[in-house]
Each structure stands twice: as structure tokens, then as C-alpha cells.
Amino acid sequence: MPQFIVQTPDGKEHRVDAIAGLSVMEAIKEHGVEELLAICGGCCSCATCHVFVDPSFAALFPPMGDEEAQLLNDSGLQTPASRLSCQLPVLAGLEGARFRIAPAG
Numbered sequence: 001m002p003q004f005i006v007q008t009p010d011g012k013e014h015r016v017d018a019i020a021g022l023s024v025m026e027a028i029k030e031h032g033v034e035e036l037l038a039i040c041g042g043c044c045s046c047a048t049c050h051v052f053v054d055p056s057f058a059a060l061f062p063p064m065g066d067e068e069a070q071l072l073n074d075s076g077l078q079t080p081a082s083r084l085s086c087q088l089p090v091l092a093g094l095e096g097a098r099f100r101i102a103p104a105g
């Protein structure tokens with residue numbers, strides 16, 4: 001099974017199984033990474049699943065929707081690499097991709 005890498009804000013890295021059918025957020029939570037809060041459970045209403053996406057993999061994902069863009073803008077922590085991980089499907093091409101969890105806002 002492909003794996004991607006998640007880095008927590010304190011720099012610790014986890015190799016996460018990329019389970020087809022889940023979102024990146026769900027795969028990270030399934031792995032037990034507690035630093036990703038994902039409080040709304042994937043409803044795109046909290047921004048606590050904010051991650052910075054490896055630029056070389058960013059183009060794999062669907063474009064950002066209006067709600068996601070607004071939440072990231074409101075977070076005050078947005079960078080060009082920002083996405084909400086609940087809006088990112090696990091894809092076959094994610095082997096070795098890196099996601100860094102954004103610090104708490």
C-alpha cells in the first residue's frame with residue numbers, strides 16, 4: 001500500500017498508509033496522528049485540518065472550492081501550499097508525498 005509522510009508542527013514525521021476511498025485527513029486520523037484536530041469531521045467548516053502540501057504533489061488534487069478558500073483565508077496561516085486535508089482525496093500517486101500540519105491558529 002502506498003504511504004505518504006505527515007510532519008507535525010513539532011517536526012515529528014509519520015508514515016501514513018494511503019488508504020483508497022478516504023480523504024487525506026481521514027487517513028492521517030486513522031493513523032492516530034493527534035496533532036491534526038479535524039474538529040468538524042470533514043464538513044469543511046473548521047479549518048483544523050489545515051496542512052501544507054508538498055508542491056510537487058499539489059497538482060494531483062482537485063482545485064480548491066470557495067468554502068475551503070474562505071476558511072484558509074480566515075485562518076491567518078495560509079500559504080501557497082495550504083489546503084484543508086479533508087478536501088483532499090487519497091490518490092494512488094501519493095507515494096512519498098509530504099504534508100505538514102499547520103500550527104494551531
Ligand code: FES
Pocket residue numbers: 025038039040041042043044045046047048049084085086087
Ligand atoms: S475537518 Fe473541518 S474543515 Fe477539514
